[in-house]
Amino acid sequence: MKLYSAAALGLLAVAVATPCMAKDWKTVVIGMEGGFAPYNLTDPSGKIVGFEPDLVMDLCARIKVQCKIIAQDWDGMIPGLNAGKFDVIMDGMSITEQRKKEIDFTAPYVNSPAAFIAAKDSPLAKLHSNGKVFNLTADPKGGGAALSELRKALKGMVIGVQVSTTHATFADKHLKDIATIKEYKTVDERDLDLKSGRIDVELDDYATLAAILEKPDSKDYAFAGPEFTGGDFGTGAGMGLRKSDADLTAKFDAALKAAFADGSVKKYSLKWFKIDTTP
Numbered sequence: 001m002k003l004y005s006a007a008a009l010g011l012l013a014v015a016v017a018t019p020c021m022a023k024d025w026k027t028v029v030i031g032m033e034g035g036f037a038p039y040n041l042t043d044p045s046g047k048i049v050g051f052e053p054d055l056v057m058d059l060c061a062r063i064k065v066q067c068k069i070i071a072q073d074w075d076g077m078i079p080g081l082n083a084g085k086f087d088v089i090m091d092g093m094s095i096t097e098q099r100k101k102e103i104d105f106t107a108p109y110v111n112s113p114a115a116f117i118a119a120k121d122s123p124l125a126k127l128h129s130n131g132k133v134f135n136l137t138a139d140p141k142g143g144g145a146a147l148s149e150l151r152k153a154l155k156g157m158v159i160g161v162q163v164s165t166t167h168a169t170f171a172d173k174h175l176k177d178i179a180t181i182k183e184y185k186t187v188d189e190r191d192l193d194l195k196s197g198r199i200d201v202e203l204d205d206y207a208t209l210a211a212i213l214e215k216p217d218s219k220d221y222a223f224a225g226p227e228f229t230g231g232d233f234g235t236g237a238g239m240g241l242r243k244s245d246a247d248l249t250a251k252f253d254a255a256l257k258a259a260f261a262d263g264s265v266k267k268y269s270l271k272w273f274k275i276d277t278t279p
Helices: 002-020 051-062 074-082 140-154 166-174 187-195 206-213 246-261 264-273
Strands: 027-032 040-042 066-071 114-119 133-135 158-162 180-184 201-205 221-223 227-229
Touching: 027 051, 027 074, 040 051, 051 066, 051 246, 051 264, 114 166, 114 206, 133 140, 158 166, 158 187, 166 180, 166 201, 180 187, 187 201, 187 206, 201 206, 206 221, 246 264
Parallel strands: 027 066, 133 227, 158 180, 158 201
Antiparallel strands: 114 201, 114 221, 114 227
């Protein structure tokens, strides 16, 4: 019995210690929506391409792991990560204090302001704050004034946002008392409603909206109103990882630092966004 107990205790010690040991990462699975252009989109062959696929393959080469990209619906990103369906979220996910309670993030690799698009003759296009960027954390007074002007222009309108995003959070907090907020599972569904007249305005990431405005059927629409960073929109988009995988987070942070230093992140940004979105 003594020998058995000693062996059992030894096995228990190993079992307890194992989760704390760093994993020998050889393959890393990346979850992306595949429908959030130009961050990531699905080409005619079914392959996910875009800014984030280019960047993550670069980063994976730097840390010497094989990376596999899989498609995942946006509203299942954090549950899928924590359930072990994939190892990293890379889908333009803003780093916010609320999300940091559930998962860890790398340093941000992009910081694109939240913006609105509407018909070119929309009242939003005539605002004094039109096209100006306000940091709601660093400049709460300026941001508050722009928000006040925006609320007056949006009164009675229908605003489209993607579900479970910082844009939905912002709209719910600041605009739902003066406008109707309509949430969509995908940006494509929302875009169809804008162009069919079922909603008046879209609120999303600037780079995503810029890609929408490049489409031929968007000629009657344009950016309108102020743009925002900080506050509910966080500190930029980062890679989301499980809290238990701090070693993998550190590896990607080191790779990102090197990719910023040699200009690779900027290169991918200019390729896909046509502007430099590096933080």
